[in-house]
Amino acid sequence: MVAFRMKRLVRVGAVALLLTPFLSLSALAEADDPLPSWNEGAAKAAILDLVSKTTTEGGRDYVVPADRTAVFDQDGTTWVSHPLYGQALFALDRLAELAPEHPEWKDTEPFKTVLDGDHEAMAKFTEKDWFEIVAVTHAGMTSTDFAKIVADWLPKSKNPIFKRPVTELVYQPMIEVMDYLRASGFRTYIVTGGGQDFVRVYSKPVYGIPTEQVIGSSIVTKYEMVDGKPVLMRDPKLFFNDDFDGKAVGINLFIGKRPQIAFGNSDGDKEMLQWTTAGDERAARFPGPARRCQEGSRLRSGRRLAGHQGRDVQPGTDG
Amino acid sequence: MVAFRMKRLVRVGAVALLLTPFLSLSALAEADDPLPSWNEGAAKAAILDLVSKTTTEGGRDYVVPADRTAVFDQDGTTWVSHPLYGQALFALDRLAELAPEHPEWKDTEPFKTVLDGDHEAMAKFTEKDWFEIVAVTHAGMTSTDFAKIVADWLPKSKNPIFKRPVTELVYQPMIEVMDYLRASGFRTYIVTGGGQDFVRVYSKPVYGIPTEQVIGSSIVTKYEMVDGKPVLMRDPKLFFNDDFDGKAVGINLFIGKRPQIAFGNSDGDKEMLQWTTAGDERAARFPGPARRCQEGSRLRSGRRLAGHQGRDVQPGTDG
Structure with missing residues (x-):
C-alpha cells in the first residue's frame, strides 16, 4: 500500500512534492488523489473519467499516447490576470524603463497616461493604444534580445495586488491537472491570446511546457543579417491573433490534431472549447478554476496585448 | 557481441528491419552502422561526431534531450522531387478529377495547359499560374475534407518516371539519419516550402514524424459553423510562406529553439542552414543526399506550390 502511494507520489511529481514539504501521513493520503486541490464536483469527475476512458486500451474511447492532447488558456486560467495581465505589467514596466530615452512620451498619448500612473484612464485604453505600447516595448529588437529582456524582468515583476512576481501567481489546481494529464500520456499546450514569445520564456519552469x-x-x-550573423528582428505588426476563432485556427496550425480536453475561462476561449468538443464524444471541456478564484473581484481587467481587433474584453468578463 | 548487435538493431529500428528481410550475418554487420546507406565521407563523419558530442553528458557540447532538434527540408532532400514535386502531381491529378465539373477550364489558362498535358508549357508556369491551380485544388473545402482528399490520392499517386506512389520514393539515407537522430534523443521536424497540411497527411507513416x-x-x-458544427474552411490566400527566410522564421515560430542540425538541398534552404549554424559551434549542416541522386537529371523541376513570391526556382536548381 505504501509502495502504491509512493508510485502515486511519483505520478503527480512536482505537485505532490510541493504539497508535502514534510512527508506526513495526510500528505501521503492526499497524494492518492492526482487532483487534491480540486473540489469533489462535476469538473473533477469529468477529468478523471476522460483520462480513464482515453487511456484504457481496447476501450471505445482509447487514444494512442501520440495523439493525447490537452490545451490550456493562460490568463485567468493558469495564472492570475488581475488587476492586469502579466504581459501588460511587463509592457508598463518596460515603458517606464525606456522613458528617459524618450522625453517626448511625457506629452504623447498613450504613453503619458502610463507614465502618469493613471490606472483609471488606462482601463479605457483602446486596442490601438495597447498596440502602440506593444510596438515600443515588444518590437524593434531581435528575438534573442526580447527573450533576454523578459527573462531579466520576470524575477523583478510584481503583481500590484499580491506583491509577488507574476511567475509565482499560478493556480495550483491547474498545475495539478497539467501534471496529471502529462503523467497520463497527454501532451500539454498553452494556447494563449498573449504573446507566444513572451510566454515561451517561462513556460518550462512555470508549467513544465x-x-x-x-x-x-x-x-x-x-530574417536579417547583422554583422554577418542572422537575426530575427521583431516588427511592430501583428502576424497572428491567437484569440477567439484564432485559437481553433492556431491549434490546427501548430498541432494539426484535435485535442481531447481544453481549459479556458473567457469569451476568447469559446471557439477553442467548441473545436475541441466538436469532433469527438471523448472530448471534454472545462472552465478553469480561475472563475471561482476571481469571483467577487471588482478590479479592472487588463486587455490582451496582441489581438482582439475591436472585440473588447470588458472589465471582469474573464473573472 | 550478438547482444550488442541486436541492441543496435533496435536502435536503428524500422530501417534496420527494412535492410534485413532475412537476418543474415552481413545484415547484422551492417546493423552495427546506424547509417549503412551513407558513403564513408565528411558528411557521415560530421553527423556521427555531432550526435556523439551533443549526447555525451558532461561534455562542452552536451544538449539536454528536450532541446535536441533536427530539421529536414522535404522536396529533393527526403523524397524525390523530379520531374515534379509530389504536391504538384497531386494538384494536377486533382485538377483532372474536377475538370468535368468545370467545362470552362478547357478554354481558360492555366487549366487548359494542364488538361492538355502540355508539360513543356507547364514548366514555364509562373507563381501566379501555380497559385490559381492551388486555389481550385487546395482551397474551398474544410481542413478535414482536404486531409481526406490527400489521403485518398496518395496510394493512387504515380511518379511519371518511377511509376510508383510518391510515398514510396523516399531517400533511404535520410530515413536512416532521421531514425538515428530520434534514437539519439533528437526531435525530428520537416521544414518544407510545400504545404503543411499536405505533408501532415503522410508524415507519420512515411517519416515517423x-x-x-x-x-x-x-x-x-x-473558423465557421456549418450545420451547428465548427469547421476550418481553407481559403485561397497565402498565410505563411515557409521558404527561404520563411524557414528560419518558421523554425522560430513553431519550435522556438534553435536546431543543432539541418538538412536541405536547395536555395530555399539557405536561411534555415544559416540560422541553424549561427548560434552555436555544435550546429552542423549538410546538403541532403538528394544532390548526388539527382545529378545528371535534366528533367524539368516543378516549382513549390505555395510561396516563392516571385523568386523562381529554375529547372534543376534543386537537383
Missing part, C-alpha cells in the same frame, strides 16, 4: 508547445499571438519577425 | 512536427507553407483557414 516546452517552447514548441506554446501557441500564442505573435508579431511579424524578419 | 507526427503532425505537430511538420512546419510548412499554409493558406488562410477560417
